[in-house]
Amino acid sequence: MLTTVDGKPLKEALAHAQSRAKRRAFLLVLPLLAFIIVSFIFPIGQMLYKSVNNTGFTISKDFGTGVSTPIMTNLAEWFEENPQGTDPDETAYAALAADLVVLRELKAPGQAGTRINYELSGSRSMFTKAARKAKKLEPPFKEAIIDLDEDWADPSLWQAMRTASIAVTVNFYLAALDRKRADDGSVEMVPENRQVYVTLFKRTLILSLMITVICFFLAFPIAHLMATLPMRKSNLLMILVLLPFWTSLLVRTTSWMIVLQSQGVLNDAMVATGILADENRIQMMYNQTGTVIAMTHILLPFMVLPLYSVMSMINPSYVRAARSMGATSWTAFRRIYFPQTVPGIGAGALLVFILSVGYYITPALVGGADGQLISNLIAFHMTKSLNWSLAAALAAILLGAVLLLYWLYDRLIGIDNLKLG
Amino acid sequence: MADSHTKDAFVEFDRVQKSYDGENLVVKDLNLSLPKGEFLTMLGPSGSGKTTCLMMLAGFETATHGDIRLDGQPINNIPPHKRGIGMVFQNYALFPHMTVAENLSFPLEVRKMPKTEREAKVKHVLELVQMGEFGGRRPAQLSGGQQQRIALARALVFEAELVLMDEPLGALDKQLRETMQFEIKRIADDLGITVVYVTHDQTEALTMSDRVAVFEDGRIQQLAPPDELYESPQNSFVAQFIGENNTLEGTVKEIKNGIALVQLDGGGLIDCKPVNVTKAGERTRVSIRPERVEFNKDRLSAEAHTLKAEVLEFIYMGDIFRTRLRVAGKDDFVIKSRNAPDQVRLEPGSEVEIGWLAEDCRALDA
Ligand SMILES: Nc1ncnc2c1ncn2[C@@H]1O[C@H](COP(=O)(O)OP(=O)(O)O)[C@@H](O)[C@H]1O
Ligand SMILES: [Mg+2]
Numbered sequence A: 001m002l003t004t005v006d007g008k009p010l011k012e013a014l015a016h017a018q019s020r021a022k023r024r025a026f027l028l029v030l031p032l033l034a035f036i037i038v039s040f041i042f043p044i045g046q047m048l049y050k051s052v053n054n055t056g057f058t059i060s061k062d063f064g065t066g067v068s069t070p071i072m073t074n075l076a077e078w079f080e081e082n083p084q085g086t087d088p089d090e091t092a093y094a095a096l097a098a099d100l101v102v103l104r105e106l107k108a109p110g111q112a113g114t115r116i117n118y119e120l121s122g123s124r125s126m127f128t129k130a131a132r133k134a135k136k137l138e139p140p141f142k143e144a145i146i147d148l149d150e151d152w153a154d155p156s157l158w159q160a161m162r163t164a165s166i167a168v169t170v171n172f173y174l175a176a177l178d179r180k181r182a183d184d185g186s187v188e189m190v191p192e193n194r195q196v197y198v199t200l201f202k203r204t205l206i207l208s209l210m211i212t213v214i215c216f217f218l219a220f221p222i223a224h225l226m227a228t229l230p231m232r233k234s235n236l237l238m239i240l241v242l243l244p245f246w247t248s249l250l251v252r253t254t255s256w257m258i259v260l261q262s263q264g265v266l267n268d269a270m271v272a273t274g275i276l277a278d279e280n281r282i283q284m285m286y287n288q289t290g291t292v293i294a295m296t297h298i299l300l301p302f303m304v305l306p307l308y309s310v311m312s313m314i315n316p317s318y319v320r321a322a323r324s325m326g327a328t329s330w331t332a333f334r335r336i337y338f339p340q341t342v343p344g345i346g347a348g349a350l351l352v353f354i355l356s357v358g359y360y361i362t363p364a365l366v367g368g369a370d371g372q373l374i375s376n377l378i379a380f381h382m383t384k385s386l387n388w389s390l391a392a393a394l395a396a397i398l399l400g401a402v403l404l405l406y407w408l409y410d411r412l413i414g415i416d417n418l419k420l421g
Numbered sequence B: 001m002a003d004s005h006t007k008d009a010f011v012e013f014d015r016v017q018k019s020y021d022g023e024n025l026v027v028k029d030l031n032l033s034l035p036k037g038e039f040l041t042m043l044g045p046s047g048s049g050k051t052t053c054l055m056m057l058a059g060f061e062t063a064t065h066g067d068i069r070l071d072g073q074p075i076n077n078i079p080p081h082k083r084g085i086g087m088v089f090q091n092y093a094l095f096p097h098m099t100v101a102e103n104l105s106f107p108l109e110v111r112k113m114p115k116t117e118r119e120a121k122v123k124h125v126l127e128l129v130q131m132g133e134f135g136g137r138r139p140a141q142l143s144g145g146q147q148q149r150i151a152l153a154r155a156l157v158f159e160a161e162l163v164l165m166d167e168p169l170g171a172l173d174k175q176l177r178e179t180m181q182f183e184i185k186r187i188a189d190d191l192g193i194t195v196v197y198v199t200h201d202q203t204e205a206l207t208m209s210d211r212v213a214v215f216e217d218g219r220i221q222q223l224a225p226p227d228e229l230y231e232s233p234q235n236s237f238v239a240q241f242i243g244e245n246n247t248l249e250g251t252v253k254e255i256k257n258g259i260a261l262v263q264l265d266g267g268g269l270i271d272c273k274p275v276n277v278t279k280a281g282e283r284t285r286v287s288i289r290p291e292r293v294e295f296n297k298d299r300l301s302a303e304a305h306t307l308k309a310e311v312l313e314f315i316y317m318g319d320i321f322r323t324r325l326r327v328a329g330k331d332d333f334v335i336k337s338r339n340a341p342d343q344v345r346l347e348p349g350s351e352v353e354i355g356w357l358a359e360d361c362r363a364l365d366a
Helices: A011-050 A071-083 A090-106 A109-119 A124-132 A141-148 A157-162 A171-176 A197-228 A231-246 A247-262 A265-272 A289-311 A316-324 A330-355 A361-366 A374-383 A388-412 B051-057 B100-109 B117-127 B143-156 B174-191 B203-209 B226-231 B236-241
Strands: A059-061 A068-070 A179-181 A188-190 B009-018 B027-035 B040-043 B063-069 B085-088 B162-166 B194-199 B210-216 B219-226 B246-256 B257-264 B269-274 B284-289 B307-317 B318-327 B328-340 B350-356 B362-365
Touching: A011 A171, A011 A330, A011 A388, A011 B350, A071 A090, A071 A157, A090 A109, A090 A124, A090 A141, A109 A124, A109 A157, A109 A171, A124 A141, A157 A179, A171 A388, A179 B328, A197 A231, A197 A289, A197 A330, A197 A374, A197 A388, A231 A289, A247 A265, A247 A289, A247 A361, A289 A361, A289 B307, A316 A330, A330 A388, A361 A374, A374 A388, B009 B051, B009 B194, B027 B051, B027 B194, B027 B219, B027 B236, B040 B051, B040 B203, B051 B085, B051 B162, B051 B194, B063 B210, B100 B117, B100 B143, B117 B143, B143 B162, B143 B174, B143 B284, B174 B194, B174 B203, B203 B226, B210 B226, B219 B226, B219 B236, B236 B246, B236 B284, B236 B362, B246 B269, B257 B284, B269 B284, B318 B350, B318 B362
Parallel strands: B040 B194, B040 B210, B085 B162, B162 B194, B269 B362
Antiparallel strands: A059 A068, A179 A188, B009 B027, B009 B063, B210 B219, B246 B257, B246 B284, B257 B269, B284 B362, B307 B318, B307 B350, B318 B328
């Protein structure tokens, strides 16, 4: 073992000597670290937790006093004692009746009903109705409850209650992939007319890929021009490229509408020049075309900037050397210039793709019905249907897909090859 | 220049002018011709238009006026990849994403040479620059000197008859630079190629070249073999630029028997060889090399004019002594003397008389 002159192990001495510098470095990053934990890591953790844990059918919290009370305990007990597939008997209905009484007292029928409604739509009102009459129910409970609403005998309902009685569940991930639990607990597809999410995931990926490719083809020549022009002219180009960042979203949206709608500038111009018959005006707004055009416009700088930064580092003497050795300008481009821009292409493509996969506001504004992306549905579940667990599951799948992509990129090109600016 | 239309010229610049912005001429009326096999160096301060000349020859810049001929053919309209000129860049421009061997076989690939032949050539040229084992490495894994050798090999591998080099040794340290100067010269001589070499380092120019073209402000100031350039500079710019040099300013008093008598501004009369002066009364700047100054009275001829000088500083440099003097009111006059057993070491503060042979002291333009 190596030691210092006075016999201390070298490693220890080095660690001691560096500890001060390390402490200082840590203090420097501490504010940002704290901020990231509070504003990013914690919420993401919460979201992931919500996607697999929903207490709507197990705990009721009184927000006035802050007291949490377990609910549906009798039913949970019955589910525990009787395995999957057991037909609900009198004891089961008795347990249900007892739980409904508790729900009524805690003013929680809505919450429990909502939870079951996620699995089986239309069942929320059954809970509120039954809870109102729970006190007056008398044995035999089975008949009494089914008398209230015959859907209480529905095996799907009992299957839904069984899964909901345990807070931890993967059902929201199943739902996010257009799947559900069958009455016997196995996984099956939801009916065709209710399959939305998988289609949307696919559409999101395809549109994002399309936007990335279009951005690449538009950005490459501009970035090259910017990298080769003298400073003053390239700065002017840079300003033009960054313009989308500087204009308000509403102004931009309005201008797209003016330009792209079927009575808009572009269509008018094409009709006026005779390219298009008046009755064949192209619908470029409120559909996928609108989403693609608008998002390409917004995300273009994210492709241009990394490309520009990589290209401006490529010494022109490489291409000159290739030319002097007898390569035509095309060969010199293909064999010498282009391979050296790959880190910029990778960075730009990754940025644009990841950003467009999660983009929300533009498709919401100009996407119409078939231009919506998955993030619009996440927003819908966050703000309208209030099914946060499903929203979280959708978001988690999106996050997983992006991480997968990142991993793939690392395997294929290498993340240390990424050049962001 | 009179010889610009010589029959055996291989490379020829004929009244070439170049402007980038339409306002300033970067190259002004360049006439130059070199025969096959010559090693010609363009030497000049930064910004004097050397690279521009090279780029016009290689085809990356077009001449604004005039003709450039290669082997008698005007090449103004031939694109760079058809000129068959090898080129070594200052930063080497080795393709970073290719191995050394791939770099070297690139010019052969674009010439559609079969694989086996390519491999043989690459191997051969690697040996020529003594880099046989490095074929599999990336440029980034080589030292500066090794990259230099590969860049040279790449310019040679497709057997170009003309190789251009733009400050190829600029990034190397002194010792390596000297080794490489020798190396490049050896290879150029062995292969019999014509080289146009650009540098701002005068030692490099003097040691390597057959002829040196001294550039300044877009013009060739003098085009001559190294010894002539050093010993007979044609004007004060060349005298200043090449080697160390003492200058004194004055007015020509008379010219007689091929010797000009010059009255120095700082006082004193000296004998000079008239180079750019023709008659009495002209202003002149005289130039004298530090090693041609004599301070040993016994060795000066009796009738020669001498100057009084005060010794300011004596520096021992090993092989030579360098003494700084105050002469004719200027205190940057330097003399160099060989470190020999009988050599006198001048004491700072002492007074000496200095003089020289009239032909070593050149009266140039003011
Ligand atoms: N591409 C260019 N555009 C405009 N001016 C240039 C360009 N290249 C060189 N110059 C100008 O031409 C002059 C000569 O440059 P250059 O030929 O590179 O000199 P050298 O190689 O002797 O240092 C300089 O003043 C430089 O600023
Ligand atoms: Mg230069």
